[in-house]
Amino acid sequence: MFIRNERSIKEFMQSYPVVSTLIIINLVLWLFINFLQLPIGLMIHDWAIGYNLFVAAGEYWRLVTPIFLHGDLMHVLFNSFSLVLFGPALEQMLGKLKFPFAYLGVGIIGNIATYLFEPLHYAHLGASGSIYGLFGIYVFMIFFRKDLMDSGSTQMIKAIVIIGLIMTFFRPNINIFAHLGGFIGGLIIAPLVLKNVRAYNPWQQRRYRTDDDSIQFDPNRWNKKRILPTKLKQNLPWIIIGILALFGLLSRFF
Structure with a gap:
């Protein structure tokens, strides 16, 4: 479920438009606010950052907007790399309506937990609550919808959740309640969003257009030769993002 087999970023974006849109929003806002530091970006930051005091004053949109803002590059x-890994399977299973509902829903729950348990002067931003919410949905699958996950994916999620929860309590400057709230939110909404869904099919998106513009599976895809350097070149941006994210993660420990 979590090994990407798309042949290019273009194919990934066509197959998973919701995940791709969320990643683009994250990166564009980060560029405007943190890298280019454009006036409009700084205005968006001040208007959208999570700040408990302003939420208490009635600015409830701040329970949603921090999900799309981030701090440093790492x-x-x-x-974004976590979305690339863990978002596509859920987008395919849930569909283009229930997946964003789940992603935003668990993020909002995490931000509500932040508002309830952190002091009024607490400020926060980031999509970590939503990411941990996705983990919560996967954990629900492990215990109650075993038909939706293969054994390899089950073991991977177990390891990632354990490591993620440990990191939550031992890394500095972490919004603990957003992580825990998002994770619990994922467990809560999972029965609703997983109703009548089918297991992830990695080949469902592998289609091609014929001359009459109809969508069909490519009957010759098994006969096509896969050239490693070409595939490596096509996926180089994802590899670079993954390496940078890994270095950023390790830098928080050492």
Whole structure:
């Protein structure tokens, strides 16, 4: 479920438009606010950042908007790469309506937990609550919808959740309640969003257009020769993002 087999970024974006849109929003906002530091970006930051005091004053949109904002480069890369890994399977299973509902829903729950348990002067931003919410949905599958996950994916999720929870309590400057709230939110909404869904099919998106513009599976895809350097070149941007995110993660420990 979590090994990407798309042949290019273009194919990934066509197959998973919701995940791709979320990643683009994350990166564009980060560029405007943190890298280019454009006036409009700084205005968006001040208007959208999570700040408990302003939420208490009635600015409830701040329970949603922090999900799309990030701090340093490693922050946005790590969360975007997490979306690349763990978002596509859920987008395919849930569909283009229920997946964004789930992603935003668990993020909002995490931000509500932040508002309830952190002091009024607490400010926060980032999609980590939503990412941990996706983990919560996967954990629900492990215990109650075993038909939706293969054994390899089950073991991977177990390891990632354990490591993620440990990191939550031992890494500095972490919004603990967003992580825990998002994770619990994923467990809560999972029965709703997983109703009547089918297991992830990695080949479902592998289609091609014929002359009459109809969508069909490519009957010759098994006979095509895969040239490693070409595939490596096509996926080089994802590899670079993954390496940078890994270095950013390790830098928080050492």
